[in-house]
Amino acid sequence: MISSLRGTVASVGLQSAVLDVNGFGMQVQATPQTLATLRVGGEAQVFTTMVVREDSMTLFGFEDAEQREVFDTLLAISGVGPRLALAVLAVHTPEAIRIAASSGDDKAFSKVPGIGPKGARRIVLELAGKLVPLEAPGVPKNTWQGQVLTAMMGLGWSEKDAGAAIDAAVSDAPEIAATGDVGQILKLTLRRLGSDGARSSARARTL
Structure with missing residues (x-):
């Protein structure tokens, strides 16, 4: 080897x-x-x-061991060969792949040439639990808050906005926050952000 x-x-x-x-x-x-x-x-x-x-x-x-780890994990998925795994890494960074996998974002994989909607959904299902976002410097360790915040920042949100969205989301569904399930909490936060964005657009159209 x-x-x-x-x-x-x-x-x-x-x-x-x-x-x-x-x-x-x-x-x-x-x-x-x-x-x-x-x-x-x-x-x-x-x-x-x-x-x-x-x-x-x-x-x-x-370039680094993290890219190789993600590549090897992708190879373990049925229907994903080395060329396709390499194509995924050509489109997304390892951290973006981890975030997409943990949040169930199959659309991210659909952006890769050669992967259709069905293939993207299969990849997300098979990656579940195998790839999780890495913790960012300065983010609290061993807590779901830190992992969700890291994932949100990786998607482009500022630490301030991401933190506010997480707080608002879990206050609406404390039972989900109590589980500490990073994937579910991340989905809840993203849905909250999407809902807020839709309301903002609706208000703008009425002005």
């Missing part, structure tokens, strides 16, 4: 790169984001996963 490579970048293409590792040219398939970090002639390290088929052995390279 080759878990990482370190060497001199010999070439960089649109879908792959070659690293010279002690005289051996090792080709790795990678996302455009990872390939953009490589410079011909420069030293580099990539984290790798080897996918073995009957007629081939292919290395897939990643």
Whole structure:
């Protein structure tokens, strides 16, 4: 099992790169984001996963271990091969994938070329509980509040707005907050934000 490579970048293409590792040219398939970090002639390290088929052995390279972890988790889903898993990482960051998986956001996966609505729903179902948002610096640890706040900030909300939305949502449904179920609380908060946005638009149309 080759878990990482370190060497001199010999070439960089649109879908792959070659690293010279002690005289051996090792080709790795990678996302455009990872390939953009490589410079011909420069030293580099990539984290790798080897996918073995009957007629081939292919290395897939990643900028960090988190990308590799998400890639490996996606590969465990029925119907998702390495090319499709790589396409998901080309469209979304690992944290965005974690957030989509934990919140049941199948539309996020529908944005990936090659994944239709049914496939996106299957991916969300199979990822449930396997990928959760990582905690952001400064967010309280080991609490659902911190995890939900991290997820909301990852979706683009400011810490202030996200915190206010979470407080409002759980005050409406304290029984859900009492469970500490991060996924359910996140869904509740997103629904609350969507409802508030719809009311704001309705008010604007009447002015």
